[in-house]
Structure formats: C-alpha cells, structure tokens
Amino acid sequence: MAITPETFLYSVDAETSVATITLNRPDRLNALTFDVYDELRNTFYQLDTEPGVRAIVITGAGRAFCSGGDVEDIIGKLFEYDADGLLEFTRMTCDLILAIKSCRRPIIAALNGTVAGAGAVIATACDVRIASQSAKIAYLFTKVGLSGADMGASWLLPRIIGLGRATELLMTGAFLSASDALEIGLYNRVVPSGEALPEAIAFAERLAAGPSHALAVTKQALNDEAHMTLAEALEAEAKAQAICMEDPNFREAYEAFVSKRPPVFG
Numbered sequence: 001m002a003i004t005p006e007t008f009l010y011s012v013d014a015e016t017s018v019a020t021i022t023l024n025r026p027d028r029l030n031a032l033t034f035d036v037y038d039e040l041r042n043t044f045y046q047l048d049t050e051p052g053v054r055a056i057v058i059t060g061a062g063r064a065f066c067s068g069g070d071v072e073d074i075i076g077k078l079f080e081y082d083a084d085g086l087l088e089f090t091r092m093t094c095d096l097i098l099a100i101k102s103c104r105r106p107i108i109a110a111l112n113g114t115v116a117g118a119g120a121v122i123a124t125a126c127d128v129r130i131a132s133q134s135a136k137i138a139y140l141f142t143k144v145g146l147s148g149a150d151m152g153a154s155w156l157l158p159r160i161i162g163l164g165r166a167t168e169l170l171m172t173g174a175f176l177s178a179s180d181a182l183e184i185g186l187y188n189r190v191v192p193s194g195e196a197l198p199e200a201i202a203f204a205e206r207l208a209a210g211p212s213h214a215l216a217v218t219k220q221a222l223n224d225e226a227h228m229t230l231a232e233a234l235e236a237e238a239k240a241q242a243i244c245m246e247d248p249n250f251r252e253a254y255e256a257f258v259s260k261r262p263p264v265f266g
Helices: 034-047 071-078 083-102 118-125 140-144 153-161 163-172 178-183 196-208 212-227 230-244 248-259
Strands: 008-013 018-023 055-060 064-066 107-111 114-116 128-132 136-138 189-191
Touching: 008 034, 018 034, 018 196, 034 083, 055 064, 055 196, 064 107, 064 118, 083 118, 107 118, 107 196, 114 118, 118 136, 118 153, 128 178, 128 196, 136 178, 140 163, 153 163, 178 189, 189 196, 212 230, 212 248
Parallel strands: 018 055, 055 107, 064 114, 107 128, 114 136, 128 189
Antiparallel strands: 008 018
C-alpha cells in the first residue's frame, strides 16, 4: 500500500532511497492534531518494511520543527474526554514513539526553530538529531500541569544525556538553546540556519548507501540492550553478528576491499 498521508508531506528520492516527512502546519508551528498523530504513527510502522526506503528524514515546514500538541485542536478538546478516552489518546501518542523506535530504518531529525513538547520527544526518539542554530528545545509538559515523563521521555532522554540533566529538563520544562543541546549531547550537530535539512538529507543518504541489514541490527541492539546485563548483551551481540556474517553485505564488503573498489550494499 502506497504511503499517501493527508496531514503532512511525504516524498521518497528514488535514486537515494531516502524518504522525507515534513510536518506541514507552518502557521501553527507544526502543532500536532489527533489526525497528525495517527498518520505519523501509521506511517512509521509502514516505513519499517516499505520497499525502496533505506533511511528517513523528518522535519518541519516554516520556522519550527514542531511545537507539540495543538492547544485548540487537542488540548482544549481533551477536557471533553472521560478517563477511558484520555488513556486511549495517551496510548496513541506513546505508540507513535514505539513506531519510530521499532522502525528498522535509520531516522534523522532535521530540527529548526521551536522543538517543544511532543515535538521534542519525537526528535528525541529519532536516531540522530541535526539542528539549526535556531532550534531551541523544551519538554514543556510540567508547564501545563502534566508529567514530564510523557511519550517515553523519561526512558529516552536519560539514555542520551544522563539522568541528572534529563531530570532537570523534564521537571523544569525549560528551553535549551541549540548550542547548549549540542554541548550535552542531545543534538548530534548544529549547523547554520537553513542548513539542517540539507545536512540531514546528506547524512541520511550516507546511511542509505550502507548495509541495511547491519544498520537495522545495530538500531535494534541499541534499543534492546538497555534492559540487559553485560553477559546478556554480549550473547545477543554474538548471535546477531553471526547472522550478519551470513548476510550478502558482509561478502560484498570483503570482495570490494580485495578489488579495491567501493562496496555496493543491498
């Protein structure tokens, strides 16, 4: 089934196999609606096995990446929900993060302007974050009387920046500048304004040209081994590496080295 979302932009470069998702409500700083959440979740689940896609970039149109849930279209309407309806909604938002983390394709966030609330957690769930100098980030949930541990933030963030810094950000809801986010390791790199998307696409193209199975196994290991003892992780990696050694890409890398040519990975 073709991916044809109605609430955001989606395209695939057939030559490089890089898919680009663009949140496209620039007049609302790309704030999320119920429909955007749902389509994003379904799209990332589908991208896990989508033919012709080997890496993914997600970005936002205009002067923001994503400002979180729309105050009018989501937050205001949630007061009409009963307890079961609220839980159904929060589970859907969490399911989006699960879809991002379980997608075996590398996912790169190209961040610009405001990266806030749910938008900050979506960026955090991505594998790599490339930000413009304007990309300030905040986990705003406590600012509106909600738990800072939302959409997996309390699982994701400490694994990137450490428990102490994650605690501060999730409890205060304070904004971090791009330079500060880079300094603590939340952003992988910061580039001049206007260059985050081309830089992210270039990085995605580099990964898309790599060994897809090996990258998928690497991503899964990074997710799974957070729960393991060292002995369990070593055993899991031994098994995974043995399987990779039977993958055609391993032989291709060897033959390319012997022939003194660049490898062509599948």
